[in-house]
Amino acid sequence: MPRAKADFGTLHPCDFYTPDELLEEEQMYTVYEIARMLQGLEPEAEIDEETEAVLLDWAVPWVMNNSAELVVAEPPADTDPGYYGLKRGTDLADD
Template identity: 65%
Template sequence: MPRPKEEFDALYPCDFYAPEELLEPDQMYTVYEIARLLQDLDPDEALEPGTEDVLLDWAIPWVMRNSEDLVVAEPPSEEEPGYYGLKTE
């Protein structure tokens, strides 16, 4: 259900990192690691499963929106996620 803006203590701009601001050019990241980085967390930080699900809700559209600036690599095994990194020349 929508809520009036005045019910919130503060409103913030909906800014997201550009890929080159978030990712190191010589590294590849899983979508789980990207989700943590988007929240200024360490990529290896342990999270509750529910929290990780919420962060993925932000990370997956970010990856899709920035796909032209990213490369993707196959996962090491079928049980692991793929990896994303900055597209470099």
């Protein structure tokens, strides 16, 4: 159900990090690590599964919206997540 803006004490801008602001150029990250970093946490921070699910709701669209600036790598095993990083120079064989 929608609520009136007046019901909220403080409103904040809906700003997100750019890939350059969030990711280190020479590192690759899982979507779980990106989710933590988008909230100002360390990539390896311990969080409960419920919180992680909520954070993923923010991270997946962020990855999709910034896909032109990212590269993706195959996971080390079929049960592992893929890895994402900044797209730079000669990262891709077809560039």
